[in-house]
Amino acid sequence: MTEHAVVIAGGGPTGLMLAGELALAGVDVAIVERRASQELAGSRAGGLHSRTIEVLDQRGIADRFLAEGQAVQVAAFAGTPLDISDFPTRHPYGLGLWQNHIERILAGWVHELRVPIHYGIEVTGFAQDDTGVDVELSDGQSLRGDYLVGCDGGRSLVRRAAGIEFPGWAPTTSSLIAEVELAEEPEWGIRRDALGIHSFGRLEYEIRDGEVVYMDWGPIRVMVTEQHVGPTTEPTLRDLSEALIAVWGTDYGVHSPTWISRFTDMARQAAAYRDGRVLLAGDAAHVHNPVGGQGLNTGVQDAVNLGWKLAQVVNQTSPESLLDTYHDERHPVAARVLRNTLAQVALFRQDDRTKALRDTISELLSMDEPHTRFAAMMSGLDIHYELGEGHPLLGRRMPDLDLITANGPLRVFTLLHDARPVLLNLVEPGGFDMAPWADRVQLVDAEFVGTWELPALGAVTAPAAVLIRPDGYVAWVGDPTELGLADALTTWFGPPSAA
Ligand SMILES: Cc1cc2nc3c(=O)[nH]c(=O)nc-3n(C[C@H](O)[C@H](O)[C@H](O)COP(=O)(O)OP(=O)(O)OC[C@H]3O[C@@H](n4cnc5c(N)ncnc54)[C@H](O)[C@@H]3O)c2cc1C
Numbered sequence: 001m002t003e004h005a006v007v008i009a010g011g012g013p014t015g016l017m018l019a020g021e022l023a024l025a026g027v028d029v030a031i032v033e034r035r036a037s038q039e040l041a042g043s044r045a046g047g048l049h050s051r052t053i054e055v056l057d058q059r060g061i062a063d064r065f066l067a068e069g070q071a072v073q074v075a076a077f078a079g080t081p082l083d084i085s086d087f088p089t090r091h092p093y094g095l096g097l098w099q100n101h102i103e104r105i106l107a108g109w110v111h112e113l114r115v116p117i118h119y120g121i122e123v124t125g126f127a128q129d130d131t132g133v134d135v136e137l138s139d140g141q142s143l144r145g146d147y148l149v150g151c152d153g154g155r156s157l158v159r160r161a162a163g164i165e166f167p168g169w170a171p172t173t174s175s176l177i178a179e180v181e182l183a184e185e186p187e188w189g190i191r192r193d194a195l196g197i198h199s200f201g202r203l204e205y206e207i208r209d210g211e212v213v214y215m216d217w218g219p220i221r222v223m224v225t226e227q228h229v230g231p232t233t234e235p236t237l238r239d240l241s242e243a244l245i246a247v248w249g250t251d252y253g254v255h256s257p258t259w260i261s262r263f264t265d266m267a268r269q270a271a272a273y274r275d276g277r278v279l280l281a282g283d284a285a286h287v288h289n290p291v292g293g294q295g296l297n298t299g300v301q302d303a304v305n306l307g308w309k310l311a312q313v314v315n316q317t318s319p320e321s322l323l324d325t326y327h328d329e330r331h332p333v334a335a336r337v338l339r340n341t342l343a344q345v346a347l348f349r350q351d352d353r354t355k356a357l358r359d360t361i362s363e364l365l366s367m368d369e370p371h372t373r374f375a376a377m378m379s380g381l382d383i384h385y386e387l388g389e390g391h392p393l394l395g396r397r398m399p400d401l402d403l404i405t406a407n408g409p410l411r412v413f414t415l416l417h418d419a420r421p422v423l424l425n426l427v428e429p430g431g432f433d434m435a436p437w438a439d440r441v442q443l444v445d446a447e448f449v450g451t452w453e454l455p456a457l458g459a460v461t462a463p464a465a466v467l468i469r470p471d472g473y474v475a476w477v478g479d480p481t482e483l484g485l486a487d488a489l490t491t492w493f494g495p496p497s498a499a
Helices: 013-024 050-058 062-066 099-112 157-161 237-248 295-314 320-347 352-364 368-378 484-493
Strands: 002-009 029-033 070-072 094-096 117-119 123-128 133-137 142-150 174-181 189-193 196-202 205-208 211-214 220-225 255-264 267-269 278-280 402-405 408-411 422-425 442-445 452-454 458-460 465-468 474-478
Touching: 002 013, 002 133, 002 295, 013 029, 013 099, 013 295, 029 142, 050 062, 050 094, 050 295, 062 099, 070 205, 099 117, 123 142, 123 157, 142 157, 142 295, 157 278, 174 237, 189 237, 220 237, 237 255, 267 320, 295 320, 320 352, 320 368, 402 442, 465 484, 474 484
Parallel strands: 002 029, 002 142, 029 117, 142 278, 422 442
Antiparallel strands: 070 094, 123 133, 133 142, 174 220, 174 255, 189 196, 196 220, 205 211, 402 408, 422 465, 452 458, 465 474
16 A cells, blocks of 8 residues: 555645645645646636635745736726725736636646546545555555545545535525537627526637626537536536526537536535645635635635645644644635635626616725725635634735845745745844744844735834744744744744754
């Protein structure tokens, strides 16, 4: 039986990101992916929000995505656009890029990091004991890992086999989404009626002057709300044809589908993100309607929260209890995503009263403060982990400042490329003895001239020093001579090593 420190079930965006994070920390990790290759039938997610672009920038790979996608204002709430172009981030925009490209680029990075991906094999079950997990595979073989992470999507086998509950809300509406060819020219664009929202568009598009302009060639992407909530079985061409006829009176001679899928407004979240040596991340831990484009983004950020923690536990620099902070920090983030998707789906109902409510919300969102707060939420820039009272930076994302160091100019995010924590000292050097953590934490003396500004919060007091976790969140803020720093270093990066 082959052994790895970590086995990841599922090589979608979450599993790939997690594998990269673990590999950067030197962990022996392998992915088991059911699909025969990274090829993805269907376009699924349409892009990345600002915080995800930042997270990729922290690893030095954002440019790979930016080079292939379209930077555009994508944040919106229930159809009201939320412009973030004046936000204090290097990436005050989202990125239009289909999921198949996102996965291809992530898989390329994972490949460079030499993570084995076993394609065409399914995880069929597992058994955990005190020292590890035996993972059963569909080819009759098995793998043993110290830990197993289920990144195996909304119908997660790992979640079900672990017996982790998945409470939430059953669907009230469903839509079919497909990539097809049509014999006749359809009514392009969005159509709204009593059933809901429907659309025809080309898959290929360009952004011109901030507007999506579809090409007049290539496959057609159709979305149609169904009359009744559809079954959980795979939808067929016949289902699609019937749904089209119910809305447009014709199916426009629909044929040659390359992908037909059904999505609903079901919203469910794993009651626990960890059961012993088994963890969940991404869609395996939370599912919801695609409105607002938050699923892939939340999964990738789950992976970045979990990766360094799991690496430290596997490498025995931190106790297993560090893994509990993964659930504590990420469960509330997805719970909020579920709540905002439930609200948006409700606001998208097409009756006159709901339309009046949607217009009212839209009017409120035109006011500065609500606009800024919702824009920060939808772009993921306002995420705040509860790390206690103190400076506003505590538990929030570290801004990508342009620093001045003895070796010249340096961006904060460059310091995070190899996913190691950083103590950034912005006052007189030499105030704190870092030697007991020097094997794990980089100490950087630097100067920053400028205002410290956070999305939605505005300007904050310049700190003397900040302890930055590998995921880019601030674990401690203060003066390096304060006692609290040693505690924070121990909490997050393990006890001091003996001299
Ligand atoms: C129509 C639509 C539009 C969307 N738009 C957006 C958007 O704009 N923005 C956004 O952020 N999100 C969007 N999403 C959501 C997004 O697609 C998902 O949230 C995202 O794919 C989740 O990634 P994941 O890696 O957690 O899970 P998945 O992408 O589902 O990946 C799970 C992987 O595990 C594999 N697998 C499953 N079971 C097993 C097993 N037993 N053994 C081995 N492998 C297994 C699967 O083959 C798959 O590759 C959209 C979704 C849909 C359907």
